Amino acid sequence: MTLLDRKETLVRPPEPPSRTASWLRDLGLGIRFAAGGGREGWIRTLLTAVGVGLGVALLLLAASVPHMLDERSARDHARSETKISESPDAQAKKSDSTVLRIEASTEYHDRTITGFLMRADGSHPVIPPGIDSLPAGGEMAVSPALGKLLDAPGNELLRERLPYKVTGTIADAGLRSPGELWFYAGSDTLTQATGGHRIAGYGKPGPADPLPPLLIVLIIIICVVLLAPVAIFIATAVRFGGDRRDRRLAALRLVGTDIRMTRRIAAGEALFGSVLGLLIGLAVFLTGRQFIGYVEVWDVSAFPADLAPDTRLCVLIALAVPLTAVLVTLVAMRSVVIEPLGVVRNSRSRKRRLWWRLLLPVAGLAVFGLTGKVQEYGPVNPYPVAGGAVLVLVGLALLLPWLVEAGVGRLRGGPVPWQLAARRLQLSSGAASRAVSGVTVAVAGAVALQMLFAAMNDDFNKITGQDPSRAQFYAASEIVRGDAALHSIKEFRATKGVTQVIGTVEAYATKPGKYSEDEIQPTTSFTVGDCATLREIARITSCRNGDTFVAHPTDKGQADWVDQTARKGKVLEFDAYGAGKPLHWTLPADSRTVAARTDPYGEERSGILVTPGAIDARGLPGAQTISQIRIDEDVPDAAEYVRNTAARIDPGMRLVTLNSVERDRQYASIQTGLQVGATAILLLIGASMLVSQLEQLRERKRLLSVLVAFGTRRATLGWSVLWQTAIPVVISIAVAVAGGLALGATLCWMVGKSVSGWWLFLPMAGAGAALILLVTLLSLPALWRMMRPDGLRSE
Template structure:
């Protein structure tokens, strides 16, 4: 045990006390390991972060199940929009002290006051938010706590209302908050995207981590040879090498945890694709964090020992500078083949989305992507083996690659695997995008530019809403419209049609000859086959209890199809009628009366002025802003797809930066390790420019080969993954070209950054020996 401790102590001293060279190697290794550790800890924190957001959303969800001893809280939820940002508005009224209090506040706000999220309070106080303040005239009584706002930048307002809220048509009695846990159902296709994204983002991190622990391997071996000269045994030397690698790994682990903590502290100020988190949310899963803490030192030691497997360290030198034996292709293709088999098998008869299915898909994708850095050294070796001639810089680069292709493969392997994963993920995203095209959420984002909006007032506020909108700058008119319910006799099914004013039809849908009692189909909408011109329908009255009663017969006139203007932003689609003509007068009683508001499309503040004008009505009117509850489960899938796509893009940016860092760190180590041969070449008369170009070729050639492998692997992986869902393969070649160009530019930038270090390495002082 004493001998072991002595060997470990020598390794520690060599790592941190061996002069400037050892210090440089120690810093580079520490930085590389620290970056990888920080990324892995962030990855281990994704699930708790999402869970914390879900917990806050669950805590704010109302429960309408009656409970003894509790007077229900009158609750009405709606939303609005200001300058492209959604604002969740909840009107509340507490009859007495037993009513539940929403999370994040001390008490239910009284009438005329409101509690708002921190970002909404800041937005209301900004000088350019006068129209928003007019929309929310209530006094700000407090700022919601973290438990009441799922995202730090969410805009949320709880507005106090009067006793009349209890009788509102959309008012819900709430007896508690957060008693029902929200259950997320994830479509197998979305789960497939997540699995592919996780694999594509994390495999490069492990590649970089393994490469960082092998920095300066050749120089370390020369120093170990010196230890053999003074009497150290072969096993003792290997223990010293393990201790030397362990020091950098532990130091990188400590620094990586520090970087992770810094990242947590600045998380609220970072908004990526509209998503941000609280620092307290970013907590890694304990067993994943423990696995990272234990795996990094173990990986460092195993990598160091693996690098020495074919190295003979003798007292007078290291048998390493001779040409290495040819690499065996069998096991490399076996890894890739096994990954393909797992993706083709995908759990056998297991259900899509099951645990076995997920493990099989994830393992297959991991092996296929890991095949990129595994196959790259073999391809580089075989590709450069027979190359001869060319300029001096080209000959220097090719000769170096012929002697040692493994180092260059490690340098560009991380970039190649990022490229392969990005191509696969992008191809799958493109193939799935059609399923989620033209979602209501995307339509709603253009509502602020629409020449048309709809508002839904309570029955006693219809005329007043029209009066409030009369004369508002930017509002061309406000017209009431009815919702008529009719029944198809053949099927007994009921449908609803909006009866619009011709002024709305003319202004919004550009129909110059609008006539009364006409039926219009917007945007080629689909509707029941029995709904055709000349068919007779039964118009239905809606009884107070919600029961339908036939009132009159009506024959469908000719149906006119009109295009839906791209800039309309309106939620109207399908079929609608115009008043008059053959429709009975008065119309049957309706379930909803709508006020259609025609806006001036050239006035960017027209919509905000209309909202501000309706502010005195408070909860008694809401607009056609996007309502997530209206669109149901399909929208949940669409939002999940958009969230996953954003997350993958964010992760790809981080991993691309990590690949750039790894390329730079290993290129600098490459220069530092060869500074003496470079200085000899410079002293022999080789121009520095030729040496710089040779280093560029040493990166460019492996990158070019890596790009070819990455493109093939990425497309193959995308095809296998899409096969699981029986989806066709769409290769987004412009994106592939862009990502390939990014890899080439990354290699060029790294070469440019290394030029100052190359000049330092070619000085004659580098020929001195200690």
């Protein structure tokens, strides 16, 4: 046998590892570097984790909002009266379980206190959620927040207004939020004659009223505006400490790693920081949730149990944040050339280009144009609305780095702090633009939203016709027994701080006779008041006690109706509604005809006007007391004294604060939500800028020490830090204002409204300036510490 005949066993070379295995290996190596990179590595990782954690905590909070709103709505429906019919006046039949109640809500120092007086009809009354039994007469159950308010010193006027003994506390099941002021009080004197309304149960059935299409568009834009800066902030946080990271990667290139492997290792470091940020964000959210009940922003608070994010959204956040960190790092590494002996940043071949950055905002505006106008009563497709807004805002954030680079590249000369700031920005404009990109998105979105709110204002805020300059309060009571009507007017006039009371007793007079079911009995209003009062509701030149008048309204149709009833020298009838015989009274033949005048409440009081000397108002059946009260606003707590008088006269008295404009409740709640969200986003942006500023100062620690060692004054470096923050912010605000105005005008066109305010960006610009000063002041202590000579020491 020869060697040629010997059968050789061929050994195959090992197969190259798969792409997935190499990716996992390199990502794992980056995680090891981030976790075991010593003090410097951990500082950078913690900066990234804290930044990502703040964003994740806010995302979890946003994901909890739908559940929180559902829970608040469910508790609100559970304590609402069960409807007997669609008629608002429908009452349940008296039984062993029915309850008489009347609303006794009030206000105290601009805070609304909601409450009910209640009286059981039998031994087994229905009980509202949150309490175990109905309070007895003279007792009440209060919410924890109202209990604290009553016990607080200096609130004697409120304790005087609610003179009931507190015997119980309303549990969470009976409250919408922990800060709600709510009470249930027992009454032994409440009857239907005094305004009591009989109910048979609690739990309002059916879904809530649907939102109008305009408000749906508004909510979509608000969600985009509030969440887009959070996403950009997270993308910015994963790039903290980029300079030191790139120097470490250059060392890896020296020992043989290629470009792709180096980028994957960098992505692994970012992945570790983002995962750690997820854990920090979850910890911050869970910890902060326990204290959320003690926080009240714009009169909005929540129970800790309500802040439960949707599981699907949690999974999406858990997947999106690490993926974003990896993608952002890989994209960022494309603009950095890492060589074995150093790092070359922003090479000429990777110069920022403008054309593709303009495509996104233009595409967003085009999406709005293709979607068309929103129909007032038609359905709204949320996806193009949200997609168009996202494209515009993200496009503005991508446009900012090019503008900052182009702007700072032309800066020349000036004082030493200005030159230091300009040179630093020219060397690293990307880091500066990243730090303020959240400002751009937030300000642009806020400007667009303010324009949209202003354009919709007239649709959801109506002119009431009320005149707060003539009277600030309107009070109505159905208790007109004996001289109660005149007595209540005297009580209001004697109240501290009251300067005038337009007090009347009002009833309805009819033309007597028999009428078929198809005929309508002529009816008109009958008002009793002194001469000063009648002059406020009619154009009367001369008046004495005992005079009578017939007031004609401006509407001719209503004037004819008044003439059919108010026949001079003829008998009028006042119906007692089955409580006794009707009262008859003759309208004097010498009654003068006058023109009606709009009262402070905005109503035109036409009909029959008489002075107290012409009729005894105490005997009018079916009458009610109306008081329109003017106060001296310079008297402290004048409004509270008025409310105390109203509660003393009749706990169920309807006391209304007069306003010239009435705001839609759904619109107002959305605006409140925007204010709460905008406050949180503003705090997040401030934290983002501060963390970024501290990270940049840490990167330049040795450079600052060298400048101080050569005699540079600390004030010079402090001013340079201010200019380094101010210049990018000014450019970002300019971009945000331009983009926000364009987006706002497009949204106004989309909802069919005209732009009513082009200068609404000024408050946002002021907020940007305030952020500059705040971040600079907070970073100065760290700056002083880093300018010590021992910063030159190296190991």
